[in-house]
Amino acid sequence: MPIMSSTRPDSSSARYKRFAAIVTDLADDSTSIPAYNQIPVEGLFRLMEMYRYDAFKDETHSGVLAMSSASYGRRHHQMSSKSWHLPIKQALDSTMNEVFAGKPKEDAVYEVEIILFQMSENAPLTQEQQVQAKSFFSTFEKALVL
Amino acid sequence: MRPVDFLKNECENLLSVLDQTLRYDYGLEGSREFYEECGQRLEYIQASLELVDPTSTHIVRELALNLEFLSELVCRIERSSLGEYSWPFVEEFKEISKALCTEKRVLKDRVVTRVPNVHVIAEGGLHTYSIYSDANKQLSKRRIFIIEFPRTLKHYVLFHTILGHEMGHAIYNIPLIQNELDEIFIENFVKASPVFKDQPTVVQWLYSEAAPQEVKARLNHLKTEHSIDHDDFFFAHADYDAWLQEFLCDFIGLLMFGPSFLGAVCHLLYSNDPLGRQVNEEHPLTGIRANTLLLAAESLGYTEWKFDQSVQPAVDAFWKDVYEKQETDPWFKVISKEAVKITVDKLQAFLANFPKTLYQAPDPENINHLVHQILDRCPPVGYKFTSEGPQYRQVDFRDIIFAGWIAQSQPGSTIKFSDINRLCEHGIMQQVSIKKMLENPKKPEDNKKAA
Amino acid sequence: MSALSKKAIEQRLSSTDSKRLTVSPILDRRQIGPSSIDLRMGNVVMVAKAGGQSHVEPAVYKKVKDHDCVRYKQQKHERVDIPFGKPFLLHPGTLALVPTLEWVHLPVDLQGIVTARSSWAREGLNIATATIVNPDYRGIITLELANFGEIPIELYPGLRLAQIAFYVLEDAPTEGYDGQFKMSFEPAAGDISQDDDYFIPVKENKDKLSVCSNCGNGFDGGDV
Numbered sequence: 001m002p003i004m005s006s007t008r009p010d011s012s013s014a015r016y017k018r019f020a021a022i023v024t025d026l027a028d029d030s031t032s033i034p035a036y037n038q039i040p041v042e043g044l045f046r047l048m049e050m051y052r053y054d055a056f057k058d059e060t061h062s063g064v065l066a067m068s069s070a071s072y073g074r075r076h077h078q079m080s081s082k083s084w085h086l087p088i089k090q091a092l093d094s095t096m097n098e099v100f101a102g103k104p105k106e107d108a109v110y111e112v113e114i115i116l117f118q119m120s121e122n123a124p125l126t127q128e129q130q131v132q133a134k135s136f137f138s139t140f141e142k143a144l145v146l
Numbered sequence: 147m148r149p150v151d152f153l154k155n156e157c158e159n160l161l162s163v164l165d166q167t168l169r170y171d172y173g174l175e176g177s178r179e180f181y182e183e184c185g186q187r188l189e190y191i192q193a194s195l196e197l198v199d200p201t202s203t204h205i206v207r208e209l210a211l212n213l214e215f216l217s218e219l220v221c222r223i224e225r226s227s228l229g230e231y232s233w234p235f236v237e238e239f240k241e242i243s244k245a246l247c248t249e250k251r252v253l254k255d256r257v258v259t260r261v262p263n264v265h266v267i268a269e270g271g272l273h274t275y276s277i278y279s280d281a282n283k284q285l286s287k288r289r290i291f292i293i294e295f296p297r298t299l300k301h302y303v304l305f306h307t308i309l310g311h312e313m314g315h316a317i318y319n320i321p322l323i324q325n326e327l328d329e330i331f332i333e334n335f336v337k338a339s340p341v342f343k344d345q346p347t348v349v350q351w352l353y354s355e356a357a358p359q360e361v362k363a364r365l366n367h368l369k370t371e372h373s374i375d376h377d378d379f380f381f382a383h384a385d386y387d388a389w390l391q392e393f394l395c396d397f398i399g400l401l402m403f404g405p406s407f408l409g410a411v412c413h414l415l416y417s418n419d420p421l422g423r424q425v426n427e428e429h430p431l432t433g434i435r436a437n438t439l440l441l442a443a444e445s446l447g448y449t450e451w452k453f454d455q456s457v458q459p460a461v462d463a464f465w466k467d468v469y470e471k472q473e474t475d476p477w478f479k480v481i482s483k484e485a486v487k488i489t490v491d492k493l494q495a496f497l498a499n500f501p502k503t504l505y506q507a508p509d510p511e512n513i514n515h516l517v518h519q520i521l522d523r524c525p526p527v528g529y530k531f532t533s534e535g536p537q538y539r540q541v542d543f544r545d546i547i548f549a550g551w552i553a554q555s556q557p558g559s560t561i562k563f564s565d566i567n568r569l570c571e572h573g574i575m576q577q578v579s580i581k582k583m584l585e586n587p588k589k590p591e592d593n594k595k596a597a
Numbered sequence: 598m599s600a601l602s603k604k605a606i607e608q609r610l611s612s613t614d615s616k617r618l619t620v621s622p623i624l625d626r627r628q629i630g631p632s633s634i635d636l637r638m639g640n641v642v643m644v645a646k647a648g649g650q651s652h653v654e655p656a657v658y659k660k661v662k663d664h665d666c667v668r669y670k671q672q673k674h675e676r677v678d679i680p681f682g683k684p685f686l687l688h689p690g691t692l693a694l695v696p697t698l699e700w701v702h703l704p705v706d707l708q709g710i711v712t713a714r715s716s717w718a719r720e721g722l723n724i725a726t727a728t729i730v731n732p733d734y735r736g737i738i739t740l741e742l743a744n745f746g747e748i749p750i751e752l753y754p755g756l757r758l759a760q761i762a763f764y765v766l767e768d769a770p771t772e773g774y775d776g777q778f779k780m781s782f783e784p785a786a787g788d789i790s791q792d793d794d795y796f797i798p799v800k801e802n803k804d805k806l807s808v809c810s811n812c813g814n815g816f817d818g819g820d821v
Contacts, residue, residue: 012283015208018205034189036187040190046249047282049251
């Protein structure tokens with residue numbers, strides 16, 4: 001038996017909170033984002049895609065033939081990780097309401113995604129996009145409670 | 147040392163191990179993309195550790211988990227040297243993988259794509275076929291997919307078709323695809339199944355009087371040993387969503403590799419569950435999967451494919467073997483053939499959007515030629531030498547594998563299963579050289595005529 | 598014994614009876630010369646590991662399940678897979694075992710002789726020995742490549758490195774070949790001690806064992 005539990009707690013909320021904080025800062029100058037800081041940009045892009053399609057089933061599978069007897073610790077861990085997205089989705093919902101009040105979800109998601117896409121290309125953001133990016137990601141960061 | 151300092155130190159260690167991965171050879175596409183991607187992930191963690199408030203326990207823990215995952219990934223890749231898996235199969239499979247697993251993001255007037263990084267490793271165990279993909283929520287710039295083969299089955303390309311199923315799981319993690327697949331599968335399969343339509347109905351069916359003895363015994367064991375009864379079966383033991391995803395991925399495997407996928411499933415799944423009646427946590431009963439796959443194969447017309455009379459008896463023997471796995475007990479009938487047909491037809495239409503993904507009905511003449519080559523103990527390829535000179539054909543590597551399954555069913559043949567696999571693997575490799583020659587604009591005039 | 602001409606080779610290749618010769622695939626008809634077929638490099642290279650072993654030891658080739666014997670054989674060569682388009686650098690003085698791309702099956706009345714192609718030989722690349730391919734042999738042919746020149750040679754799978762000529766055997770055998778390499782898929786070291794066990798002495802000095810200290814058939818390693 002390992003010296004400590006191999007069960008890993010889900011840390012997605014903390015991850016996205018950090019991503020949001022970093023991207024808020026990066027929006028000041030999207031033309032010189034270092035390669036390693038494209039990671040939070042891509043991470044948030046993927047999150048927006050999950051949100052857009054409501055496709056949050058994001059587990060890693062154990063293979064076509066994994067038939068070993070149940071490890072109940074693992075099972076409970078996996079069961080609990082199925083709801084990893086709920087606080088994040090809730091935070092996104094509230095951020096959307098606050099920043100894009102009244103705008104259809106599809107349009108609001110598009111506006112955020114296009115900002116992230118431009119950042120991923122190190123392309124400049126317009127003044128309006130900059131304001132929107134800072135507003136959206138800082139609100140999202142605050143909405144994520146650890 | 148504070149936890150943050152320990153993690154900084156560990157970053158240095160990991161960087162050193164990452165550098166050491168370059169001692170090995172990872173094939174044509176090499177290691178650059180993987181090295182750069184992992185290097186950037188590590189750089190991100192290092193930069194974060196420099197900035198983090200050491201008392202922010204949530205953030206420190208999150209960075210520690212990222213580092214741990216990255217460490218596992220790097221060490222896995224270190225074991226992925228070329229000599230441990232069947233690279234001729236892998237080269238072909240990678241082409242399909244990349245087409246399928248490229249992330250497409252539709253931004254009104256444009257589509258943004260992100261091509262994944264595909265790596266291959268070999269692991270111990272008979273049943274370790276798997277594809278690990280970075281989850282959406284994981285730290286990554288460019289996604290990494292790791293295809294895992296059983297080390298001992300290195301040359302067994304006939305079994306490698308199992309990876310079609312695993313590819314189903316991998317693409318299910320791409321939000322746009324997940325959305326489409328769910329729509330097709332839930333509407334046409336789940337809702338149409340009198341058993342799988344919801345969790346209570348599955349439980350009712352599992353715990354019914356008509357269930358086979360083996361199922362009852364297992365459920366009784368769960369009750370007496372683990373206090374798991376029908377009320378908490380899907381909470382404490384099994385995973386309903388995972389069961390459903392298995393059916394979906396079986397269909398994707400079948401559509402990708404054709405009858406060969408069924409051949410592999412019938413051999414491998416039953417090797418540690420000879421009756422196909424084990425109740426597992428993440429996989430529905432093997433007997434039900436086999437039945438459902440057979441319905442899908444019939445719906446797709448596979449069982450009606452006709453071949454040359456010298457090959458047809460082997461084809462018939464192949465299907466006879468597969469049908470022997472069919473459960474005739476009415477308890478195993480969980481879905482109608484019509485519902486399966488609608489589901490696979492729609493999945494087929496969806497997968498047709500991805501180049502090379504679907505297995506096409508083979509040319510009987512090709513299959514006839516390939517099977518006879520194998521029986522003659524020659525690697526099966528699209529080549530023969532006639533009085534006219536050399537003749538070439540483009541042959542899909544999946545046709546070579548299907549020919550292998552037919553050859554192994556040939557009545558009276560003494561050729562060993564291991565030799566069939568090696569011949570097919572060799573044939574796949576040789577076919578690549580034929581493809582290179584045929585696609586070469588400067589190919590010899592004689593060859594042009596022959597092609 | 599007479600050599601097959603181009604016409605006779607093509608007739609054998611297209612024959613459908615027991616006299617059929619298989620060389621698969623021939624990617625270019627020009628591979629067939631006046632009295633031979635060019636052979637291409639396959640996708641595996643076995644190179645003797647520098648520093649791996651002190652010397653070649655015939656005794657370890659006995660098929661004994663002994664740790665040291667197996668280790669000797671496993672560690673003797675480094676096996677490298679080389680997909681198409683990827684180069685392999687053969688350094689001066691290096692011996693590399695390489696399979697042909699082509700799969701070969703000889704009928705029982707033919708023998709093959711494999712030699713280097715002269716154009717490569719002029720660059721210093723030699724097939725170390727003229728390999729004899731026995732009648733009824735089936736599989737890839739192992740080319741023993743050596744760089745006799747002074748500069749490294751870059752090799753790519755698919756290049757035509759060797760050629761095989763065919764000879765009709767007088768009084769051809771009626772039964773097939775039963776050699777150790779039947780259905781050979783990739784190069785491997787041969788059994789250099791096969792059937793010669795009685796020439797390999799039993800060594801007494803247990804303190805000076807080199808590679809095969811516990812071999813079951815009386816071999817105790819060599820003085821090094």
